[in-house]
Amino acid sequence: MRPTFAALSVRNYRLWFVGALVSNIGTWMARVAQDWLVLTELTTHSASALGTVTGLQFLPFLLLAPWAGALVDRLPKRALLLATQSALGLVSLVTGLLVVTGAAQLWQVYLLALLQGIVTAVDNPARQVFVSEMVPASKLANAVALNSASFNAGRLIGPGVAGLVIAAWGTGIALLVNAATFAAVLLSVGLLDRRTLTPAPRRAGRGSIREGFASVRRRPDIKLIMLLVFVFGTFGMNFQITMALMATQVFDKGPSEYGLLGSIMAIGSLSAALLSARRANPRLRHLLIALAAFTASATAAALAPSYAVFALALIPVGLAMLTALTTANAMIQLRTSPQMRGRVMALYMAILMGGTPFGAPVIGWIGDHFGARWTIGIGPLAVGVTLAVVSVYLWRAQDVHVVIDSQHRPHVQITTGQVTTGSLPEPAR
Numbered sequence: 001m002r003p004t005f006a007a008l009s010v011r012n013y014r015l016w017f018v019g020a021l022v023s024n025i026g027t028w029m030a031r032v033a034q035d036w037l038v039l040t041e042l043t044t045h046s047a048s049a050l051g052t053v054t055g056l057q058f059l060p061f062l063l064l065a066p067w068a069g070a071l072v073d074r075l076p077k078r079a080l081l082l083a084t085q086s087a088l089g090l091v092s093l094v095t096g097l098l099v100v101t102g103a104a105q106l107w108q109v110y111l112l113a114l115l116q117g118i119v120t121a122v123d124n125p126a127r128q129v130f131v132s133e134m135v136p137a138s139k140l141a142n143a144v145a146l147n148s149a150s151f152n153a154g155r156l157i158g159p160g161v162a163g164l165v166i167a168a169w170g171t172g173i174a175l176l177v178n179a180a181t182f183a184a185v186l187l188s189v190g191l192l193d194r195r196t197l198t199p200a201p202r203r204a205g206r207g208s209i210r211e212g213f214a215s216v217r218r219r220p221d222i223k224l225i226m227l228l229v230f231v232f233g234t235f236g237m238n239f240q241i242t243m244a245l246m247a248t249q250v251f252d253k254g255p256s257e258y259g260l261l262g263s264i265m266a267i268g269s270l271s272a273a274l275l276s277a278r279r280a281n282p283r284l285r286h287l288l289i290a291l292a293a294f295t296a297s298a299t300a301a302a303l304a305p306s307y308a309v310f311a312l313a314l315i316p317v318g319l320a321m322l323t324a325l326t327t328a329n330a331m332i333q334l335r336t337s338p339q340m341r342g343r344v345m346a347l348y349m350a351i352l353m354g355g356t357p358f359g360a361p362v363i364g365w366i367g368d369h370f371g372a373r374w375t376i377g378i379g380p381l382a383v384g385v386t387l388a389v390v391s392v393y394l395w396r397a398q399d400v401h402v403v404i405d406s407q408h409r410p411h412v413q414i415t416t417g418q419v420t421t422g423s424l425p426e427p428a429r
Contacts, residue, residue, distance in 0.1 A: 019188025024154025026181030033174035051364025069346025084123035089182030100172030149273035156266035163259020236379035245372035268318030294320035
């Protein structure tokens with residue numbers, strides 16, 4: 001099998017990939033439907049309300065990350081995923097039924113978004129870590145990239161389908177379709193061959209949360225990655241809000257054109273995921289280059305004079321954004337010991353998405369007071385400044401290089417003078 005799709009040679013991962021792809025299409029349909037519901041049906045184009053909904057969805061990532069990571073490391077991932085996916089399907093079903101029956105109110109959408117965020121705070125790190133139990137270490141980076149490809153294939157298909165469904169039958173039907181797609185994940189997880197899974201040793205007892213923080217605190221390379229993704233996630237990854245505002249306020253478009261923007265952006269994201277799948281050894285320079293490309297392309301999108309130019313600008317934005325996320329994700333997983341991976345990935349997801357509860361309302365406020373274009377412009381501004389500061393730090397360190405440990409795992413080690421501030425991955429206990 002070609003290197004791009006190497007992980008698909010594993011039967012369990014193939015089943016997982018297919019189920020996740022169907023569910024991802026539904027997820028992106030629901031995102032478009034929810035945004036359209038809040039922006040045009042429950043409010044009069046309120047960017048603040050849209051930012052609040054988005055913030056509530058991601059707030060649990062920040063508040064629950066330490067406990068979620070400890071839970072993921074302590075419980076069987078397969079059983080945990082069956083529980084979280086069932087709960088997410090139920091929340092989606094309730095949301096869709098409220099909209100279809102005409103009973104939906106803004107406070108209900110807020111509450112359901114918060115419940116969805118609570119479950120997702122556990123589900124997300126469990127899904128990330130579960131991949132390492134389905135594939136060998138040599139195929140882990142490829143599997144992470146293919147997960148991103150699946151997610152962005154859903155982004156390519158879902159928004160466009162959602163726009164058509166909303167225009168034809170309304171937002172409630174689009175939300176109900178999403179609820180039905182959770183059955184695909186539950187079926188795929190149920191069909192996995194448990195005999196060929198390789199579960200990491202489960203950690204029990206006190207101190208497991210503290211160990212997760214300590215593991216990250218001892219790793220300057222991981223802390224540097226988390227700093228970059230925190231700024232990126234807080235200010236640069238709000239296109240769920242910004243595309244809706246640009247479509248409705250700047251270009252005066254309807255649900256079909258809005259949904260099409262998400263699909264166009266996914267062209268770049270899917271391309272990035274497939275390109276990343278060919279890289280077995282993601283490195284820091286790949287992350288820095290991707291963030292620089294995002295800064296340039298997002299600036300161009302913010303200044304786009306027409307809907308067509310804006311749509312085209314979203315392709316390189318998606319390419320740069322997904323390259324950065326896939327690279328950071330794979331670097332974190334490859335540099336973390338298996339028994340710590342759940343806690344570290346939960347902290348990583350909290351850093352990446354936990355800034356959204358603060359960033360999304362700020363983005364919404366900026367949209368209400370300064371216009372939709374600035375909701376995009378603040379992203380490349382923040383990322384560009386952070387990238388410049390990090391680049392100066394790395395230049396002053398004078399020695400940033402990759403070392404290979406005895407198991408041939410690449411690792412970025414930062415040294416200043418003769419004092420090493422990095423460390424090799426902890427051995428499995």
